[in-house]
Amino acid sequence: MLLAKTLKELGYEVREAANGREALEVIEAEKSTLTLVLADWNMPEIDGLDMLKRLRRNPALSSLKVVMVTTETEIDRIAEALEAGANEYVMKPFTPDILVEKLQIAGIHP
Amino acid sequence: MSSQVAIAEIHPENYRFLQEHIYSHAGIVLEEDKQYLFESRLAPIVRQLGLESINDLCALIQSSRLPEVGHQVVEAMTTNETYFFRDPSHYDAIRTVLLPRLMEERRDTKRLRFWSAASSTGQEAYSLAMLLIEAGLSDWNIQILGTDFSSQVVERARSGKYQQIEVNRGLPATLLIKHFRRSGADWHLCDPVRRMVSFETIDLRKSMRALGPFDLVFCRNVMIYFDAKTKMNILKELHGTMYRGGWLLLGGAETAGGVEGCFERQTVGNAAVYVAR
Ligand SMILES: C[S@@+](CC[C@H](N)C(=O)[O-])C[C@H]1O[C@@H](n2cnc3c(N)ncnc32)[C@H](O)[C@@H]1O
Numbered sequence: 001m002l003l004a005k006t007l008k009e010l011g012y013e014v015r016e017a018a019n020g021r022e023a024l025e026v027i028e029a030e031k032s033t034l035t036l037v038l039a040d041w042n043m044p045e046i047d048g049l050d051m052l053k054r055l056r057r058n059p060a061l062s063s064l065k066v067v068m069v070t071t072e073t074e075i076d077r078i079a080e081a082l083e084a085g086a087n088e089y090v091m092k093p094f095t096p097d098i099l100v101e102k103l104q105i106a107g108i109h110p
Numbered sequence: 111m112s113s114q115v116a117i118a119e120i121h122p123e124n125y126r127f128l129q130e131h132i133y134s135h136a137g138i139v140l141e142e143d144k145q146y147l148f149e150s151r152l153a154p155i156v157r158q159l160g161l162e163s164i165n166d167l168c169a170l171i172q173s174s175r176l177p178e179v180g181h182q183v184v185e186a187m188t189t190n191e192t193y194f195f196r197d198p199s200h201y202d203a204i205r206t207v208l209l210p211r212l213m214e215e216r217r218d219t220k221r222l223r224f225w226s227a228a229s230s231t232g233q234e235a236y237s238l239a240m241l242l243i244e245a246g247l248s249d250w251n252i253q254i255l256g257t258d259f260s261s262q263v264v265e266r267a268r269s270g271k272y273q274q275i276e277v278n279r280g281l282p283a284t285l286l287i288k289h290f291r292r293s294g295a296d297w298h299l300c301d302p303v304r305r306m307v308s309f310e311t312i313d314l315r316k317s318m319r320a321l322g323p324f325d326l327v328f329c330r331n332v333m334i335y336f337d338a339k340t341k342m343n344i345l346k347e348l349h350g351t352m353y354r355g356g357w358l359l360l361g362g363a364e365t366a367g368g369v370e371g372c373f374e375r376q377t378v379g380n381a382a383v384y385v386a387r
Contacts, residue, residue, distance in 0.1 A: 045349050073274060079287050089283035091274055105199065105282050 003038055003069060006096040012036075018045025024054060031061060036108055041070035041077070049084060056085040065106050069094070120148060124168040131171065135184045136259055137315050138335040151186045155179070168350070185260045189335070190355040192230040193340070194281035195237045197330070200359050203378035204238070204326070209245055209359050212325050215355075221251040225324045227314060227348065228332035229256030232267025232307070233276070236299060240285050240326070248302070255321065257312035267309045270299035297359045314344050322351030331361035349386055358384040 003080060004014045017023035020043045027034060034041065037055070039048040046054075048068060055061050068081045068092045080087050087106040103109075120128070128148060132138050140147070152164050159179070161167055171180045195201050216222055216306045222242075226235040235256035241250055258264050277286055290297045312318070314332065327348055333341045348358060349372040358373060359381070360366060366373040366384045373384040 073292070075287050075290075075292055078283055082283055082287070086283075089286075091278050093275070094278055095275075098275075101193075101280050102278075105280075 002096075003099070006099055007038075009096070010100070019044040020048065020051040023051060027055065027061070027064075030063070034064060036065045036067065036103070036106075038067050038069050040070045041068060041081075052081065052084050052086055065108060067102060067106055069099075078079060120145060120164045124165050127168050127172070128164075131180065132184055132187050132192075135180070136188060136313070137337075137340045139337050140187065142259065148187070152183060155182055155186060172222040185262055188260055190230045190260070190263050191277040191384075192233045192331075192345075193276065194233045196234065196280060197362060197381075198280075199380035200330075201237065201241055203359075203381040203383055205241060205245060205380045208326065208383065211243075213247075216325070220249070222247075222253075222322045223322075223324045224252070224254045225321065225327045225351070226254065226256040226265075227318075227329040229258050229263075229267055229309065229328075229329060230260075231263050231272075231276075232256055232270070232309065233272075233280075234328055234330065235267070235309070236270070236303055237281075239303045240289055242306070243289075243302060244285070252306045254307045255324075256307060257314075258309075259311070259313050261311045264309045264310075264311045267323075268332075269294045270304045272299075273297070304329045314347075315340060318347045319350045323353045324351055325353055326357045326358060326359070327352060328359050329361075330359060330364070333364050335363065342368055345372065349373065352386040354386055358386060360384065 004016055007014050015026050017026050023037070023039070023043070024046065027037060039051055041048040043051070048070065052066055054067070055064065055066060065087045066085065067088045067090060068086045069092065071092045072078075073091045081089055088102045090102050125145070125148075129140050148164060152167060156162075156164060156167050158169070159167070161170065167183070169177070181215060212222060223375065224238055226238065229235050235254050239252075239254055245333075256264075256267055258267070271359055273296060277290060286297070289300050289303050291300060292298075312321075316328075329344070329348060333344060336344070345366055346369055349369065352358065358366060361379055367373070371387055374387055377381050
């Protein structure tokens with residue numbers, strides 16, 4: 001909710017998906033116009049890490065940025081996500097400012 | 111009745127007293143329209159001391175019965191906001207241009223000294239330390255000094271402990287997992303970073319020449335609170351602590367104009383930097 005609202009205020013068009021499987025379908029359908037995927041870790045069906053790994057196996061999506069936004073705050077988990085190809089990692093709770101700064105670190109300038 | 115007491119206006123003579131008290135103790139100028147700021151920052155002290163209003167607080171400070179309260183009020187009125195890698199264009203400039211030049215100049219001694227003036231809770235000094243480690247300067251003799259007027263923030267900076275919300279801000283996740291360890295709700299900076307940095311309580315309006323000489327000085331987001339004369343004196347003092355050719359980095363709303371012949375403004379990438387002449 002906060003995520004989508006913040007991104008819309010930054011001028012982005014936002015697509016939402018209820019779980020990892022639905023997200024992968026949306027990404028596949030809209031890959032030509034998609035800049036960024038924000039993924040929670042804990043999603044039903046396919047979790048965020050699993051989704052990230054699948055995205056990174058697809059060469060057609062190599063320039064797609066993926067930022068994890070999650071309540072998972074163990075160092076090992078953060079390391080796992082970065083190793084799997086996450087461009088940045090935002091720990092919940094966060095503020096809109098934090099999100100903007102993290103997107104900038106990931107090379108996205110709203 | 112009691113609610114009237116709680117929202118009692120600060121009497122004009124007390125407002126003037128607070129302005130003068132804070133100006134004389136920290137050099138910070140608070141204009142006429144800062145009623146709300148006094149109220150929100152001083153209410154906790156009023157409550158903690160079991161007083162009725164800010165007017166009572168002023169009377170207490172004037173009586174000199176509890177000298178530490180006067181200091182507490184000044185600390186409460188300073189703005190301590192800071193975060194890791196604030197103003198990323200400065201760090202880009204250091205990484206790509208300033209540091210390579212300094213390394214070339216100091217290649218014989220392999221010694222570099224940095225200063226984060228008005229370091230608040232330490233994020234600026236530690237960001238620089240992480241940048242230097244990432245740039246491969248671990249085997250150099252590096253000293254980063256952080257100083258602030260407020261002993262409270264200096265204590266926090268020394269502890270090297272940050273809350274989750276603080277490490278979430280501005281800090282790349284790769285640096286978080288490399289240089290921090292989690293301990294309960296806190297994140298602790300690791301020793302290699304902490305070893306490069308030390309902190310001291312120092313008022314920027316005092317003579318600072320004994321601290322130098324420095325190769326690079328951060329003095330960001332503090333001079334905006336000072337009047338023109340204080341600013342000018344501080345810029346002269348900063349100049350006196352720097353090697354000729356050393357770099358000064360100021361906050362986004364600050365400039366080093368007005369001090370004849372001391373600093374030359376240059377642009378590096380998206381950052382304005384000042385070279386000491
Ligand atoms: C907004 S913070 C800036 C922190 C950091 N430099 C940054 O840019 O993120 C301002 C700091 O200046 C300190 N300060 C205010 N007056 C001062 C003075 N006269 N001497 C030294 N420090 C002062 C405050 O205690 C506060 O921590």
